[in-house]
Amino acid sequence: MTNHADPIVVVDGLFKQYGKVTAVNNLSFIVYPGETFGLLGPNGAGKTTTLGIISGLIRPDNGDVTVGGFSVTKDTQKAQRLLGVVPQGLALYEDLTARQNLTYFARLRGLHQAEIKRQIAQVLEITGLEDAVDQKVRKYSGGMKRRLNIAIGLLGNPKVLLLDEPTVGIDPQARRHILDAVRRLADNGMTIIYTSHYMEEVEYLCERVSIMDHGLIIAQGPLYEVRALAGDSVVLRVPATDELLNDPEALDRLKKALPAPLEPSHAELRIILTKGSEQAPEILNILVEHQVSLNGMQIEAPNLETVFLSLTGKALRDNGSEASAS
Amino acid sequence: MILRTMRDIGTITMNQLKRLVIDPATYIWLFTLPLLITYVLGISLNSLFAPEFKPIRPYNVGLVQHSPIVGAPIMERLESLPQLFTVTVYDDEESMQTDLADNIITAGVVVPADPLVHPVRVVSTPESIVNQILYSVLRPVLDQLMIMSAETVQFTTEVTKTQLTTNTRSNTENEPKTTVAWAQADSFQYYSLAIAVMFAMYAANVAMQYLAADFTSGTFGRIRSFGVTRSRYLFAGYLSAVIMSVLFVTVMTVVTKVFFGVRWGALSAWLPFTLLCGFTSAAITYFILSIVPANPKIIDGAGTLVFNFIAFLGGSTAPLPALPQWLVSFTTWLPNRALLEGYLRLSSGADLASLSNELTVISISLVVLLGLSLIINSVRPKGAL
Structure with missing residues (x-):
């Protein structure tokens, strides 16, 4: 996307350290009005810290962020008025109904009674929770709770919505609901900063993307440009048995034998063919020599995950883990 | 704002x-x-709170009486409650304090030579049960003497064993506060x-x-x-x-x-x-x-x-x-x-x-x-x- 408007969010040289751990290291990017910007990276990459700084909850050791021209370190409250925050955790009260939750947070937003009513109806419509608004949140499914979490972030008509891993821990159908809701918001012109370690979500929603690892941006730009960083690389996915995945020595032998980076993942091996698919026969021979079954293997076109793999030599997602603690 | x-x-x-x-x-x-x-x-x-409360064993109470006029009714009152008290009479306060420090007696009562000037003192642990029982038992005796003499008879309790100070305070100031509430609870x-x-x-x-x-x-x-x-x-x-x-x-x-x-x-x-x-x-x-x-x-x-x-x-x-x-x-x-x-x-x-x-x-x-x-x-x- 080409955008000639002034950026609405400017992240400039952010640096944040916790003890000896550098969470964010000289991070800079800009987001234009109406854009959906993706922050992609594995757990611990520094995405949540970055959003924490943008939302004025974490003070950076260095650098600054401006939102709509207001510095989050100097004019925190003015900047916060332009932001809607959807934290990774379910920041809501399960012992209250959705309406009670929304009313409470709307009051803290400073909305007046009539406006509260109007906006609650609006955000319920966006998130599709109208029918369950008077149910206690405790009775909600995981996906409904996530949608309510987003609905609260939408109160006050923020100019910029920060979404921190909004689909963690929910089933694919609920995930689809949320992605569609976010897409609708983007289509209506809302600026969105979306963090995830699911590359397919970022690819589905975002026009521009930053890929982060260990607090650093390792790739940044429009989606097609970042994808191109993978060059000719493709990913060979080979189903793997638990026996092999749980045998570090066998995996180590395989890694040493292969002329390409290998990443064991959930129930499969991912091998980046940096020279393209013509490298496949050589690799397959080695796999057969190591008694790896090739049943169900497939070659994938380059995507953000391929980029991440080729740049860092590791997968975006932790092996078999959906836990998120970045 | x-x-x-x-x-x-x-x-x-x-x-x-x-x-x-x-x-x-x-x-x-x-x-x-x-x-x-x-x-x-x-x-x-x-x-535990009932008026008929009595300890497992009677409390050993020492008595030093320099004034028989006041000492006698106190002695009489204490001896009338054998389920509560065993009384040991001392010639001087020093011996009584020694026994108190050695836990031979649990509390002491000192009747001064001139009770119209100096207070009768109960030497015991403040707010202990024995302190409070002694207070409730002796109070009416001293009130009676006060009426008889039409003079101020003071009553005080003193810290014992570790801190043997002697303060003279008026009746109302000196009432052990928990005692009052305890006695009524x-x-x-x-x-x-x-x-x-x-x-x-x-x-x-x-x-x-x-x-x-x-x-x-x-x-x-x-x-x-x-x-x-x-x-x-x-x-x-x-x-x-x-x-x-x-x-x-x-x-x-x-x-x-x-x-x-x-x-x-x-x-x-x-x-x-x-x-x-x-x-x-x-x-x-x-x-x-x-x-x-x-x-x-x-x-x-x-x-x-x-x-x-x-x-x-x-x-x-x-x-x-x-x-x-x-x-x-x-x-x-x-x-x-x-x-x-x-x-x-x-x-x-x-x-x-x-x-x-x-x-x-x-x-x-x-x-x-x-x-x-x-x-x-x-x-x-x-x-x-």
Whole structure:
């Protein structure tokens, strides 16, 4: 996307350290009005810290962020008025109904009674929770709770919505609901900063993307440009048995034998063919020599995950883990 | 700015209270359980408070009498209660003090040569059971002598064993405060007040757990992203703890008054004292919140540990006069003990102005606890919050 408007969010040289751990290291990017910007990276990459700084909850050791021209370190409250925050955790009260939750947070937003009513109806419509608004949140499914979490972030008509891993821990159908809701918001012109370690979500929603690892941006730009960083690389996915995945020595032998980076993942091996698919026969021979079954293997076109793999030599997602603690 | 601050504090406080009120556990743990404990303790420990109470063995009491006019009726009175006292007569006070220090006798009575000038002194552990029994037994004898002589006969109790000072004080100033309340309390009376003081701390703690849950769930972060400052949020949490505590004592007051006939004193004194009780109870739990991680389970565990401990020392589980003297002397600074003693005195008809000792302890505790909490919270790493 080409955008000639002034950026609405400017992240400039952010640096944040916790003890000896550098969470964010000289991070800079800009987001234009109406854009959906993706922050992609594995757990611990520094995405949540970055959003924490943008939302004025974490003070950076260095650098600054401006939102709509207001510095989050100097004019925190003015900047916060332009932001809607959807934290990774379910920041809501399960012992209250959705309406009670929304009313409470709307009051803290400073909305007046009539406006509260109007906006609650609006955000319920966006998130599709109208029918369950008077149910206690405790009775909600995981996906409904996530949608309510987003609905609260939408109160006050923020100019910029920060979404921190909004689909963690929910089933694919609920995930689809949320992605569609976010897409609708983007289509209506809302600026969105979306963090995830699911590359397919970022690819589905975002026009521009930053890929982060260990607090650093390792790739940044429009989606097609970042994808191109993978060059000719493709990913060979080979189903793997638990026996092999749980045998570090066998995996180590395989890694040493292969002329390409290998990443064991959930129930499969991912091998980046940096020279393209013509490298496949050589690799397959080695796999057969190591008694790896090739049943169900497939070659994938380059995507953000391929980029991440080729740049860092590791997968975006932790092996078999959906836990998120970045 | 002020309006925004008040609006934020009001909104957060009301939300906390609403959540507490709709939680069925609140009614079980904060209202049913304390009343049940009061009832059980009231029934089972009634004999300890009964007028016919007698110790397992009679107390060994020493008597030094320099004035036979006063000494004789005292001796006669003590000997008339063999189930309570065994009397040993001493020629001089020094020998009696030696035996007292060696625990050969439990208390002593010194009748001076000129009782119209110097007071009759009971030398015993202040606020111990023997002290209080001696007080109740000798008081009428001395009153009778006072009427007969039409002069001021003074009565005093002195600290013994470790601190043998001799102060001369007037009758009214010198009445051992717990004795008065104790003498007038039955078990239901005592435990209704004692359990109320103890559970007022729990009530505040439950409110503080709700606050801590916001820290762990990320809700606090969201609230802060709406421009609510940390101090506003903590103040609202403290306020909801105060209200919860006051609400609890109010319910205890009404229910125990109706069902057990418990006296709580005049409303004009009870109301400000109960507010003070709420502020103090909330300050204790606020201090706990400031020194442990903001996690509801930790706040709950730490609160239970601290409250059980100070409730015991403060007389909420074992009656104050039943505790060893050194413990009783050591715990005068405890705010919950001052609260209990204050309520005991209010229930025996005292007004707020006569509670200067209790109010001093409570006020100092309040200032110290809140001051320390604020200091700790201001320097504490705020992490990702």
